[in-house]
Amino acid sequence: MRFKILILTILYTFVLSYANPLKEEIESLIKDQDVAVGIYVESLATKSFKYILNEKMPFIPASNQKILTTATAIINLTPDYRFKTTVLTDGFIKDGVLKGNLYLKGGADPSLSEGDLKSFADYLKQLGISKIEGNIIGDDSFFSEEGRGHGWPEKDFDYCFTAPFSALSVNENCLRLEILSDKKNTVIKMYPDNDYFEIVNNLELSKKYSDYKVKVEGRKIYLFGKIKPLSKVEVSIPVENPSLFTTSVLYKVIKQSGIKITGKYYIGKTPSNTTVIITHKSQPLKEIIKKANKDSNNFYAEQIFRTLGKEILGKGDTETSATVVINTLKRAGIDVSNIRIYDGSGLSRFNQITPESISKILSYMYNTPYFFDFYQSLAVAGTDGTLKHRFKDVKGKIYAKTGYIKGVKNLSGYILSDNGEVYVFSILVNNLKSTEIANKIQESICLILANGKTQL
Helix, strand or coil, X not given: CCCCCCHHHCCCCCCCCCCCHHHHHHHHHHCCCCCEEEEEEEECCCCCCEEXXXXXXXXXXXXHHHHHHHHHHHHHHCCCCCCEEEEEECCEEECCEEECCEEEXXXXXXXXXXXXHHHHHHHHHHCCCCEEECCEEEXXXXXXXXXXXXXXXXXXXXXXXXXXXXXXXXXXXXXXXXXXXXXXXXXXXXXCCCXXXXXXXXXXXXXXXXXXXXXXXCCEEEEEEEECCCCEEEEEEECCCHHHHHHHHHHHHHHHCCCEECCCEEECCCCCCCEEEEEEECCCHHHHHHHHHCCCCHHHHHHHHHHHHHHHHCCCCHHHHHHHXXXXXXXXXXXXXXXXXXXXXXXXXXXXXXXXXXXXXXXXXXXXXXXXXXXXXCEECCCCXXXXXXXXXXXXXXXXXXXXXXXXXXXXXXXXXCCCCEEEEEXXXXXXXXXXXXXXXXXXXXXXXXXXXXXX
16 A cells, blocks of 8 residues: 655644644654654653544554554553473382373473473482483474464565464473584584574685585585685574474483483473463563563564464463454453554564554553563663664653564554653654654654654
8 A cells, every 4th residue: 555645645643732842843854755644642641742644554664563463462461471481290210210291381481492492301300310211292282273474575485584383382382493513524503502494504614715505405404615724604593393392302311311221312291180380470570571571572473463362362362362362452441453463573464553542551551550671671762772873862761662573663562751751652654765864853743852852
């Protein structure tokens, strides 16, 4: 949907009737620009100022979608919710031998790490287990789907920012390869170490230059090309079968701890006659959402998103989770007629949102007991996250969520003004040929509001 923003189509509301620097600035910036712009600005404390432009028009939100995901999560799950991963057995321990299978049951923890799995192995050792006469079975049934979202950019599937979601995941489902060379040989190390992938190293040493490629085919990783001697290079790739991969990592770390395993590893459901050996809990949700919002981590957002469907309506899939978000917005009094939800991160180009709906959920959060935890999860101007290098002239005055995919650059959040006011804002810019106009619009509006120049 392409259209030209003309001054005659601008819809705005002012409590004060005289000209305002914000209105004049916006009109001068977007005049004759072949971009789609939607704006909603409102003062929260006094309700004395409001500016709107195409506020009910649907836009691609990009990572502004994470505002809906994390706000819905903290409202429905509470800030203290923790993701759980459990280790169970259907057997018993006798003379240092676990006679039975070991189950790793995922609970969608986006922060589960190789270090956590190593701690599981260490605990098994502390129990006196030296041998497992059974299999290591991964249970990913907490979600009813695994993979990527509808409308995600296939050209980016080789990068970890599009890593698949899964109820059973480790290291954000991203495998890091470390390529080391001495004067004669090259060595490839995998982090986390695992028995899932096989490395096929066809690299050659070259004193002149390094030019190499990495190709994944099923469970084989091919490296070919040339690399200089005495080099150290890192490459990261997303894991296509995350639940089985995670199970393989546990299998590997248990063996590395000195515990023998007679069986194999695979995916299955945990039977009812099992005993819990380990319950691992993540940090509380109020800390987890910082990763999703400040750092705009797509994997964290997707894990949170599908957890909503599972915990609230009993099914961890996209459709059910989208229903939870929509229902939450409705309860907050927000018009959802122009909202479309295909994922939790904003990678999908099929998502639609309006500037009004984003601002309204931000306003709603402002009046909940969860506001501080949500507010603290947003990037801070000139300080951290995706705003660390932006808005340095008003450092610490803007708490917001960025959003960027090709042709889209959005910004929504809160502004602490020099005039003592708190503003909520959403500035959505689509159909971009370059990000320059979006940057100018967003920076101009935010600077005017932060400096208190709205003639209140």
